[in-house]
Amino acid sequence: MNRPRGSARQWGVRSRIAACSDAELVALIADEHRDALAELYARHAGWLVARLRHRCADDGLVAEALQDTFVAVWHGAGRYHGAGGVAAWMWGISIRRLIGLLRKRRPEPVADSDQPAALVASVEELVLAGTEHGDLAGVLRSLSPELRAVVQATVLDGLTTREAGRLLGIPAGTVKTRMMRARAEMRGALA
Structure with a gap:
C-alpha cells in the first residue's frame, strides 16, 4: 500500500483533513491545526499565484504576497464568518497584500514633467x-x-x-x- 510517510495516526488525521470543505479547514486553522493550513495551501496556492502573476510581473512580489496571504489566513481564520467563499476571502487578502507590497517598494514621488x-x-x-x-x-x-x-x-x-x-x-x-x-x-x- 502506498501511504505517505508518517504514522498511521498522522495518516488518519491527514485523510480526515483532506475530506474537509474549505470553510471547515478555516475553522480548523482558527483552532491552530497546521495540517489544515497545509491542505488549504495545497488547494489554493496554485490559482492564487496564477492570478497574482496576471496582475504583477515581479515573481518575488508574487511569492511574498502569497506568503503574507497564508500568514494572514493563519492569524485571521477566526474572523472568517463564511460571507462569500473561502476562495474569494483569500483572493481579497492576496490582492490587498500585493498592492501593499507595491506601495511599500515604490520610490519617493517625483513630479512627472511630461504628464500633468x-x-x-x-x-x-x-x-x-x-x-x-x-x-x-x-x-x-x-x-x-x-x-x-x-x-x-x-x-x-x-x-x-x-x-x-x-x-x-x-x-x-x-x-x-x-x-x-x-x-x-x-x-x-x-x-
Whole structure:
C-alpha cells in the first residue's frame, strides 16, 4: 500500500483533513491545526499565484504576497464568518497584500514633467461619472485586455502609474499612453 510517510495516526488525521470543505479547514486553522493550513495551501496556492502573476510581473512580489496571504489566513481564520467563499476571502487578502507590497517598494514621488497630474485624476472622474451616465461594466468589458488591465490597476486598485507599471511589467509611460487610449474609448462609449 502506498501511504505517505508518517504514522498511521498522522495518516488518519491527514485523510480526515483532506475530506474537509474549505470553510471547515478555516475553522480548523482558527483552532491552530497546521495540517489544515497545509491542505488549504495545497488547494489554493496554485490559482492564487496564477492570478497574482496576471496582475504583477515581479515573481518575488508574487511569492511574498502569497506568503503574507497564508500568514494572514493563519492569524485571521477566526474572523472568517463564511460571507462569500473561502476562495474569494483569500483572493481579497492576496490582492490587498500585493498592492501593499507595491506601495511599500515604490520610490519617493517625483513630479512627472511630461504628464500633468490633472490628467490622471480626470480618469477617476471619468469612471465615476460613467456610473451615472452609462453601462460602465459593459464599457470596461469592451476595452482590450491591455487597456482594461491599466484601468483596473490605476482606477479600481488606486495604484500610481509607476506602481501600475511595476504590477503589469510595463514602463510607466506605457501605462500613461494606455490610460489616454482607454479614456478616449470610454468617453466615446459612454457618450
